[in-house]
Amino acid sequence: MAHVLSLHVLLSAETNRSSFSSKSLKLDKRTKTSISAPRKGNLNPSHKTQKVNLEISPHRAVSAVRLMRIEMGGAFADLLNEKGKGSGANEMGYFMCHDANTFTRMEPLLLQIIRIGFYEIIKLDMPPYAVVDENVRLAKVALRHGAGNMVNAILRKLVLHMENSSLPLPKLEGDDRTQARALATLHSHPVWMVRRWTKHLGQEEAIRLMMWNNSDPSFSLRANSGKGVSRADLVTKLDVLKVPHELSFYLNDFVRMKTGLQMVIQAGLLKEGLCSVQDESAGLVVSVVDPQPGESIVDCCAAPGGKTLYMASLLSGQGMVHAVDINEGRLRILKETAKLHQVDGVITTIHADIRTFSDNNTMKCDKVLLDAPCSGLGVLSKRADLRWNRKLEDMEQLKNLQDELLDAASLLVKPGGVLVYSTCSIDPEENEERIAAFLLRHPDFCIDPIGRYVPPDFVTEHGFYFSNPVKHFLDGAFAARLSRAI
Numbered sequence: 001m002a003h004v005l006s007l008h009v010l011l012s013a014e015t016n017r018s019s020f021s022s023k024s025l026k027l028d029k030r031t032k033t034s035i036s037a038p039r040k041g042n043l044n045p046s047h048k049t050q051k052v053n054l055e056i057s058p059h060r061a062v063s064a065v066r067l068m069r070i071e072m073g074g075a076f077a078d079l080l081n082e083k084g085k086g087s088g089a090n091e092m093g094y095f096m097c098h099d100a101n102t103f104t105r106m107e108p109l110l111l112q113i114i115r116i117g118f119y120e121i122i123k124l125d126m127p128p129y130a131v132v133d134e135n136v137r138l139a140k141v142a143l144r145h146g147a148g149n150m151v152n153a154i155l156r157k158l159v160l161h162m163e164n165s166s167l168p169l170p171k172l173e174g175d176d177r178t179q180a181r182a183l184a185t186l187h188s189h190p191v192w193m194v195r196r197w198t199k200h201l202g203q204e205e206a207i208r209l210m211m212w213n214n215s216d217p218s219f220s221l222r223a224n225s226g227k228g229v230s231r232a233d234l235v236t237k238l239d240v241l242k243v244p245h246e247l248s249f250y251l252n253d254f255v256r257m258k259t260g261l262q263m264v265i266q267a268g269l270l271k272e273g274l275c276s277v278q279d280e281s282a283g284l285v286v287s288v289v290d291p292q293p294g295e296s297i298v299d300c301c302a303a304p305g306g307k308t309l310y311m312a313s314l315l316s317g318q319g320m321v322h323a324v325d326i327n328e329g330r331l332r333i334l335k336e337t338a339k340l341h342q343v344d345g346v347i348t349t350i351h352a353d354i355r356t357f358s359d360n361n362t363m364k365c366d367k368v369l370l371d372a373p374c375s376g377l378g379v380l381s382k383r384a385d386l387r388w389n390r391k392l393e394d395m396e397q398l399k400n401l402q403d404e405l406l407d408a409a410s411l412l413v414k415p416g417g418v419l420v421y422s423t424c425s426i427d428p429e430e431n432e433e434r435i436a437a438f439l440l441r442h443p444d445f446c447i448d449p450i451g452r453y454v455p456p457d458f459v460t461e462h463g464f465y466f467s468n469p470v471k472h473f474l475d476g477a478f479a480a481r482l483s484r485a486i
């Protein structure tokens with residue numbers, strides 16, 4: 001069950017995607033004939049006459065390979081849909097490969113097929129015997145007859161348990177550790193995360209958070225005012241596309257949507273730079289910075305540029321955002337998007353490690369944003385793979401890095417200027433604790449409470465910004481606004 005959640009994302013993405021066209025699939029699917037003229041993959045000639053039922057679901061096939069690649073190769077779920085390596089056509093080719101040696105290497109696929117079956121039966125509530133049938137077929141085509149039999153036996157056992165309401169689910173009893181393990185299984189999260197959240201949030205809220213992480217993510221679009229596109233213009237476009245949406249309660253340029261992102265993409269709204277996909281929680285971090293025309297702003301960890309672009313669009317052509325990032329490729333994306341969004345006149349890109357940049361530079365700006373590398377524990381509903389890639393040991397390393405970056409960023413703030421530290425984490429050790437430690441090291445900075453910049457609902461007792469997924473139904477995010485003494 002470990003990756004069933006990412007499967008969910010992939011399935012819905014693939015339903016609308018055309019990285020392999022339905023036209024090409026028609027050639028291969030729903031035919032109960034021998035494979036005679038394969039168009040992809042290295043089919044062994046000896047199989048040309050093999051009678052194989054190819055009536056397999058392409059979505060399942062692509063999903064199974066993608067899940068395997070995420071698990072074994074660390075592929076990012078959200079990058080798998082780009083052309084090339086991750087294209088659906090490639091993965092279908094993988095499935096249609098009938099070389100005996102490849103079978104051995106493909107074995108982990110069996111696990112993914114079983115996971116898909118479990119997910120469809122338990123979570124998607126699909127007709128169970130159809131699911132068994134489809135996945136058995138898939139295992140037979142992709143692996144071998146015996147693999148199909150195994151899928152059949154396991155999924156049928158599951159269906160039986162479901163019918164008799166006798167699923168052997170772990171019980172929420174015993175000591176903390178045992179309960180955490182049970183919750184981890186029930187809600188498909190790593191045990192260390194469950195233990196951490198239970199400690200920080202209490203068990204009830206930890207469960208709500210896991211349920212949120214497992215739910216369908218919603219998305220927000222930001223109308224690109226830098227290009228003269230108003231929210232009303234964006235709403236008109238969405239109406240034409242018949243994409244259901246509602247206006248953001250918190251941000252004037254934002255629109256929320258639960259479904260229809262694929263339609264927005266296919267209609268070219270992003271490609272034309274009319275809008276960006278940006279969560280309101282990230283937009284509210286920009287509200288905390290509160291960019292004003294004429295100001296100089298350093299964005300220390302800027303790429304791929306979500307916040308840089310939004311800040312630039314608020315400058316009305318006056319002022320400058322210096323976008324610094326250590327990752328050249330991501331910075332290039334930022335630069336290209338800035339052009340597309342017609343805000344490149346107020347953005348300069350600087351490829352550098354902010355730590356050496358600030359050491360060797362006398363630059364002092366009105367405002368400095370440090371959107372620090374973090375665990376991403378606030379965005380797990382959109383990053384289904386992240387929970388399994390993130391390790392407890394990462395947290396210590398991240399905290400050290402965040403401290404170093406904060407020290408470096410502070411050097412770029414002019415006297416009387418503002419430093420904003422933000423993360424997309426809900427973990428106090430990456431948020432409040434980093435600020436407390438920073439203020440001890442830097443007595444020339446103090447907290448500037450953010451009540452003036454965001455709705456009261458997002459203001460913590462210490463004057464920080466915090467977006468809580470289970471309270472605000474947005475991604476989790478944190479920001480502290482610190483002002484430097486004159």
Ligand SMILES: C[S@@+](CC[C@H](N)C(=O)[O-])C[C@H]1O[C@@H](n2cnc3c(N)ncnc32)[C@H](O)[C@@H]1O
Pocket residue numbers: 300301302303304305306307308324325326327330352353354355371372373374
């Ligand atoms: C959370 S992401 C920033 C997201 C960005 N602010 C946005 O809104 O799109 C963190 C970024 O920090 C960058 N980064 C990590 N270490 C860095 C360093 N030492 N100096 C500069 N950038 C760094 C990473 O390359 C990554 O792009």
